[in-house]
Amino acid sequence: MTHHEPTHALSDVLDELEQSVEGEEILVEDVVEALGRRSFAALMLAFSLVSTSPASAIPGITAVVAALVFVLVAQMIVGRKSVWLPRFVTRRRLSTKTLCKGIRWLRKPVRFVERFLKPRLTWLFHRPWMWLPLTLVMGLTLFMPFMEIVPTSGSIASAIIALFAASLLTRDGVLALISLALLSILPVGIYLWL
Structure with missing residues (x-):
């Protein structure tokens, strides 16, 4: 039996995000450049984690993250090789202080x-299996802007997307299945709450 080294894929994303920070504000475009235009999963993880952290208290951040994730997932479904984001998203500025506070807060749980x-059930990351979670994530992002009305629901949605992105980065099919189950349950939970 081979012993799996613990993965640092998620911490690496936080490191790269932290290294991209300078000045009082950072453009979304700078974050994209820092994480790489080919790393859909890393970008999805980074932005959904920001929306899960205390930075989610910023009005409108959940809607911005929802738009980002929607565009990323749509491109993954059609099989694009590198990320394209609309200018109204890439020109958005984030407070570096809030972002760094969010990164520090995320270090321990990550x-x-x-x-x-660890890599397991990796067949789940191939087509057509991939389309189901991607479609569910896409559907969830459409509801996220309205979740700002219900306290913490946007953060919960972002956390589930972060779990799915983490499963993509680490090729962990078990985590993908957990996030898939949560993606299926969340709309029901919100409906019952309302």
């Missing part, structure tokens, strides 16, 4: 989760 992640 490090804890990483210990359990």
Whole structure:
């Protein structure tokens, strides 16, 4: 039996995000450049984590993250090789202070989760299996702007998207199935709440 080294894929995304920060504000475009235009999963993880962290208290951040994730997922479904984002999204500015606060807050939970992640059930990351979670994530992003009305629901939605993005980065099919189950349950939970 081969021993799997613990993955640092998620911490690496936080490191790259932190290294891209300079000045008082950072453009979304700078974050995209720092993480790489080919890394759909890393970008999805980074933006959904920002929306899960205390930075989600910024009005409108959930809607911006929803738009970003929607555009990323749409491109993954059609099989684009590199990320394209509309200018109204890439020109958005984020407060570096809030972003860094969010990154620091995420360090511990990310490090804890990483210990359990490893490549397994990797067939789930091939077509047509991939289309189901991607379609569910896409559907979820359409509801996220309205979730700002219900406290913490936007953060919960972002956390589920972050889990799915983490499963993509680490090729962990078990985590993908967990996020898929949560993606299926969340709309029901919100409906019952309302």
